[in-house]
Amino acid sequence: MPKRQPSSAPSAAPEVQVYSPTARRFHWLVVGLILVQAPIGLYMVYRGSTLNIWDAATNALYSSHKLIGMVILLVAMARLGYRVVHGAPDDEPTLEPWHKVASAVNHWGIYVLLLVVPVLGWLGVSYYPALDVFGLVKLPGLVAANKETAEAVFVYHAYAAFALLALIGVHVGAALYHHLIRRDNVLARMIPGLLKRR
Numbered sequence: 001m002p003k004r005q006p007s008s009a010p011s012a013a014p015e016v017q018v019y020s021p022t023a024r025r026f027h028w029l030v031v032g033l034i035l036v037q038a039p040i041g042l043y044m045v046y047r048g049s050t051l052n053i054w055d056a057a058t059n060a061l062y063s064s065h066k067l068i069g070m071v072i073l074l075v076a077m078a079r080l081g082y083r084v085v086h087g088a089p090d091d092e093p094t095l096e097p098w099h100k101v102a103s104a105v106n107h108w109g110i111y112v113l114l115l116v117v118p119v120l121g122w123l124g125v126s127y128y129p130a131l132d133v134f135g136l137v138k139l140p141g142l143v144a145a146n147k148e149t150a151e152a153v154f155v156y157h158a159y160a161a162f163a164l165l166a167l168i169g170v171h172v173g174a175a176l177y178h179h180l181i182r183r184d185n186v187l188a189r190m191i192p193g194l195l196k197r198r
């Protein structure tokens, strides 16, 4: 009878789990929307408030920013709902404990700001009021008009938007660090085509 293998044989490395197709679609859709939304926000304020050009182009930029911002709010709510119901795959097996803490803080900070930033924008245009979008639709107003409060809310909207962009900057830096320096499978969790078998 053949002898049984000793049970101390090295076990297989843990499987890398990737995000579901729906989670990945949500992720890259939001990336695309933010890539358009943030530059429009910065440029429209520069063109309007700094250069004092209030023509049809500036108006179109403001309308686009309001429209895309409301779409981001809806997509972020749907995405967060999906995340809470379906959860996320187990962490990449080679992560250090501090990586796990840092990424959880970063991800949940991004989720919160993806809701707070557009809600503050919507609140600001409600107070102003500047609810018109391309002369075609009017966003629902949340509060009675008060221009002074609107100005204050826009300051918070800008701070929150810059905080969101800072978290995204750290997030992208971390993704590149994992892929190019640590050479692990973190980025592959969002782009499974990059998966390396260990």
Ligand code: HEM
Pocket: 034, 037, 038, 041, 042, 045, 049, 065, 066, 067, 068, 069, 070, 072, 073, 114, 117, 118, 119, 120, 121, 122, 124, 125, 139, 154, 155, 157, 158, 161, 162, 164
């Ligand atoms: C995630 C979504 C959003 C992002 C990332 C974003 C980002 C920004 C940024 C970067 C600015 C320029 C701030 C500055 O330079 O002072 C800005 C301004 C502005 N945003 Fe948004 N925004 C978002 C959603 C919204 C929404 C939903 C609305 C309204 C429905 C809105 C209305 C405005 C307005 C009216 C300004 C100009 C404020 C001013 O003149 O001081 N934003 N936004």
Ligand code: HEM
Pocket: 027, 030, 031, 032, 034, 035, 083, 088, 092, 103, 107, 108, 110, 111, 168, 171, 172, 175, 176, 186, 187, 188, 189, 190
């Ligand atoms: C607007 C830009 C971005 C936003 C708002 C964003 C947001 C997020 C959020 C909220 C998560 C957590 C997902 C969850 O567990 O539910 C996540 C995960 C991830 N993101 Fe992004 N992201 C952005 C851009 C990017 C870019 C440009 C890359 C790649 C270079 C990237 C790579 C990843 C990876 C690899 C994960 C999975 C990390 C892990 O848990 O292992 N993200 N992202």
